[in-house]
Every structure is written in structure tokens, then in C-alpha cells.
Amino acid sequence: MGPPGSGKGTQADRLAERVGVTRMSTGDLFRSHQERGTELGRLAEGYMKVGEYVPDDVTVRMVMEWIVAPEQAEGFVLDGFPRTIGQAEALDREAEGIGGIDRVIYMEVPRGELVARLTGRQVCRGCQSPYHVGFAPPAVRDVCDRCGGELYQRDDDKIGVVERRLGVYDQETGPVIDHYRRAGKLIGVDGTGTADDVERALSAATATGPD
Numbered sequence: 632m633g634p635p636g637s638g639k640g641t642q643a644d645r646l647a648e649r650v651g652v653t654r655m656s657t658g659d660l661f662r663s664h665q666e667r668g669t670e671l672g673r674l675a676e677g678y679m680k681v682g683e684y685v686p687d688d689v690t691v692r693m694v695m696e697w698i699v700a701p702e703q704a705e706g707f708v709l710d711g712f713p714r715t716i717g718q719a720e721a722l723d724r725e726a727e728g729i730g731g732i733d734r735v736i737y738m739e740v741p742r743g744e745l746v747a748r749l750t751g752r753q754v755c756r757g758c759q760s761p762y763h764v765g766f767a768p769p770a771v772r773d774v775c776d777r778c779g780g781e782l783y784q785r786d787d788d789k790i791g792v793v794e795r796r797l798g799v800y801d802q803e804t805g806p807v808i809d810h811y812r813r814a815g816k817l818i819g820v821d822g823t824g825t826a827d828d829v830e831r832a833l834s835a836a837t838a839t840g841p842d
């Protein structure tokens with residue numbers, strides 16, 4: 632778990648690869664259901680089209696169906712789920728039958744750094760290559776190194792939207808973090824530094840167990 636900009640997607644990929652299981656993000660799961668044209672996919676699409684979060688019961692049904700599939704028998708890494716306390720309670724209930732959730736990793740990054748990471752992102756209009764004004768700048772300002780296209784900031788990464796996204800995260804997901812902390816399953820990992828630094832910290836923390 633971690634707020635937008637905390638690098639949790641990158642670390643979830645690395646963790647899943649290291650322990651030899653599949654990583655699942657709800658975004659990937661929604662896309663897969665839409666491509667297959669399932670009933671749940673059509674339901675989810677209706678909400679996403681108008682920029683709304685998919686309701687917990689729809690998301691939970693998709694995730695549970697995925698979790699109990701034979702491919703996940705050896706375990707799995709969930710990325711971006713549970714996002715709300717309703718999802719967390721449903722997950723705890725459903726996962727009890729398969730041994731429960733072992734650990735919840737929370738990526739700790741100071742708010743100011745999250746804002747800097749998110750608002751500094753740029754994307755090429757031509758080839759969609761990602762850049763960052765501070766951490767991965769192009770050779771020439773606002774120009775793509777690969778294709779010469781113009782770099783721009785997506786609406787999602789503008790300061791007002793970023794602050795709103797972080798506020799929603801605190802409000803909706805803060806209680807989930809408290810829930811797993813109380814359950815003794817939460818492992819806080821320092822999410823600052825390079826992806827390799829964070830991976831080392833995560834690896835060390837998961838070897839010793841919850842705080």
C-alpha cells in the first residue's frame with residue numbers, strides 16, 4: 632500500500648518477481664474484465680467512464696474471483712487493494728479460508744516529496760515517453776529526447792488535482808492502514824531514495840516481519 636507517487640507499483644512488481652508469485656493491480660483486473668466483456672467488467676466500465684471509483688462490492692467480487700483461482704495457490708501480491716475499509720473487511724473475511732493475508736507493506740514517503748514526484752511528471756505528446764523535470768529531465772527542456780515531440784503535464788499531475796488525490800487517499804485509505812496496524816500485519820518501509828534502495832529496505836523489512 633502507499634499513496635499516489637509512493638512507488639508502490641514498481642515495488643509490487645519487484646516483490647512479486649522476487650518471491651515468484653503474480654502481482655495484481657485492480658486497474659489491470661478491470662481492464663482484463665473489460666477485454667473479456669464480463670458482467671463485472673461492464674459494471675466497472677460504467678463508473679470508470681465518468682471518472683468515478685468502482686464500488687467496493689464490484690471490485691471485491693473481481694479480486695476474490697482472481698485470488699481463489701488455481702494460479703494464485705502459491706500466493707500473490709496485491710497492488711492498490713484494499714483501498715477502502717469496506718474492501719479490507721471483505722478481503723479479511725474471504726481470505727480467511729485460504730490462510731489470510733500475511734503482510735501489508737506500507738510505503739512511507741513525506742507529503743512534500745509525493746507532491747514533487749507527481750507534479751514534476753511529463754509525458755511526450757508523440758511517443759508517450761515519461762520524463763520528470765527533477766529526476767529524469769530531457770536534454771532540452773520540454774522536448775522529447777527520443778522523438779523531438781513536445782512534453783506536457785497530464786491533468787492528473789497538476790497541483791490541484793494531486794492535492795485532491797492525496798486528500799482522498801488519506802481519507803479513504805488512512806483507516807485501512809490503521810486497521811492493518813492494529814491487526815499487527817503492517818510493515819512500514821521507507822519509500823524515499825532510489826527504487827533499488829527501497830527494494831533493499833522492503834526486502835529486509837519483510838524478512839523480519841511486522842513492526
Ligand SMILES: [Zn+2]
Pocket residue numbers: 755756757758759760775776777778779780
Ligand atoms: Zn517522444
